[in-house]
Amino acid sequence: MAEPFYSAGLQFECTQCHACCRHDPGFVFLGQRDLDRLSRRLGLSREDFVKKYTRWVDSDRGRILSLLEKKNFDCIFWDQGCQVYEDRPIQCSTYPFWKTPMKSEENWRWEGRFCPGIQKGPLHSREEIEQALAAREAQPAITFEEWEARA
Numbered sequence: 001m002a003e004p005f006y007s008a009g010l011q012f013e014c015t016q017c018h019a020c021c022r023h024d025p026g027f028v029f030l031g032q033r034d035l036d037r038l039s040r041r042l043g044l045s046r047e048d049f050v051k052k053y054t055r056w057v058d059s060d061r062g063r064i065l066s067l068l069e070k071k072n073f074d075c076i077f078w079d080q081g082c083q084v085y086e087d088r089p090i091q092c093s094t095y096p097f098w099k100t101p102m103k104s105e106e107n108w109r110w111e112g113r114f115c116p117g118i119q120k121g122p123l124h125s126r127e128e129i130e131q132a133l134a135a136r137e138a139q140p141a142i143t144f145e146e147w148e149a150r151a
């Protein structure tokens with residue numbers, strides 16, 4: 001099999017521009033681990049957390065769980081910075097090493113149009129990138145059916 005384009009690693013360093021947390025509509029999907037950590041952090045039951053901070057959005061897997069946004073499209077947890085940073089969702093902590101940007105060099109360069117940290121700063125190894133991809137894969141967003149079927 002051909003080596004991935006990132007086999008020699010990729011440069012990335014977050015510039016703290018916060019563009020990925022604010023201003024534009026988007027989704028921050030939550031897996032089981034995200035829901036456990038965030039609800040524990042806020043001292044809420046999982047049910048109360050889902051009611052207060054999330055919405056169900058359509059996807060090819062059916063409706064899946066995502067964080068709410070404010071009216072101005074900032075993430076519900078944005079307030080002069082991420083208010084849940086240590087327990088932020090895997091989707092946030094693994095960016096930009098997501099499946100689509102990692103498909104090709106072209107995709108990676110395209111992602112750089114949205115994130116000024118791409119192609120800057122330290123090199124992240126292939127192993128590190130693949131760990132991020134695996135972490136995300138291991139925690140798919142919770143579906144409405146799974147939520148309804150919980151014990």
Ligand code: SF4
Pocket residue numbers: 013014015016017018019020021095096114115116117118
């Ligand atoms: S868009 Fe990129 S550089 Fe800006 S906050 Fe997000 S990860 Fe960091």
Ligand code: SF4
Pocket residue numbers: 020021028075076077078081082083084085088089092
């Ligand atoms: S949870 Fe935190 S890191 Fe993730 S989008 Fe919201 S504010 Fe940004």
